[in-house]
Amino acid sequence: MGKKPKPDIAALEERIGHRFGDATLIERALTHVSAVPARGARFDSYQRLEFLGDRVLGLAVSDLLYAAFPKAAEGELSQRLAELVRKETCADVANEWGVGDHVRLGGGEAQTGGAKKVAILGDVCESIVGAVFLDAGFEAVRALVQRSWSERMLKPRRPLRDPKTALQEWAQARGLETPVYREAGRSGPAHAPKFVIEVEISGFAPTQAEGASKRLAEQAAARTFMTREGVVDSNKERGPS
Numbered sequence: 001m002g003k004k005p006k007p008d009i010a011a012l013e014e015r016i017g018h019r020f021g022d023a024t025l026i027e028r029a030l031t032h033v034s035a036v037p038a039r040g041a042r043f044d045s046y047q048r049l050e051f052l053g054d055r056v057l058g059l060a061v062s063d064l065l066y067a068a069f070p071k072a073a074e075g076e077l078s079q080r081l082a083e084l085v086r087k088e089t090c091a092d093v094a095n096e097w098g099v100g101d102h103v104r105l106g107g108g109e110a111q112t113g114g115a116k117k118v119a120i121l122g123d124v125c126e127s128i129v130g131a132v133f134l135d136a137g138f139e140a141v142r143a144l145v146q147r148s149w150s151e152r153m154l155k156p157r158r159p160l161r162d163p164k165t166a167l168q169e170w171a172q173a174r175g176l177e178t179p180v181y182r183e184a185g186r187s188g189p190a191h192a193p194k195f196v197i198e199v200e201i202s203g204f205a206p207t208q209a210e211g212a213s214k215r216l217a218e219q220a221a222a223r224t225f226m227t228r229e230g231v232v233d234s235n236k237e238r239g240p241s
Helices: 009-016 023-029 038-044 047-068 074-085 087-097 107-111 118-136 138-154 163-173 214-228 234-238
Strands: 180-187 194-200 207-211
Touching (some): 009 023, 009 087, 023 047, 047 138, 074 087, 087 118, 087 138, 118 138, 194 214
Antiparallel strands (some): 180 194
């Protein structure tokens, strides 16, 4: 029963833009570790496909960036790559593909909204990339990435420099100490915590911000600090929604 495929898997394949010759690949790519027996979980879930897809996606995006930005230096290409393959970007792509209704989850994950979690959606996106690679090779992956990442590649939704990097560079340019980040609080249930992070630079009052992960809270705290000090304009730094 647990392995019964979704009846509208063909519609999902159409949105992805790839019809699988081996249907077991897409089924496995959509199966979370919680949905299979413990003994076979590592092999029947998407974990191995995610590992492969992460690497293949990085290569495909790097290939496209290299061609699209012939005058960009290595540092800029690295920043663009990091933005395009980050978990949140992959989750956005997965949402555009509409994978949420197809992800197979165990009872606990399903009850806590696992099909909407950024981490799981991002993993599934990577696992689908890995499945396409095994099913049809790199050119099929490159075409997939071209379709689903091109607009993001040409029009980044966020500044290329993340707020933490920008704040550190600002501090270094003025001979200031490196920003220090501390966890100032935590709230919410275990499956959906909220973190409050404080950032401080010697000689300046600290700022705090909240996020769904420590990393996101740190970025928000850095952005708040720079906005307060007039380093960036809050509307420009936020970027298009």
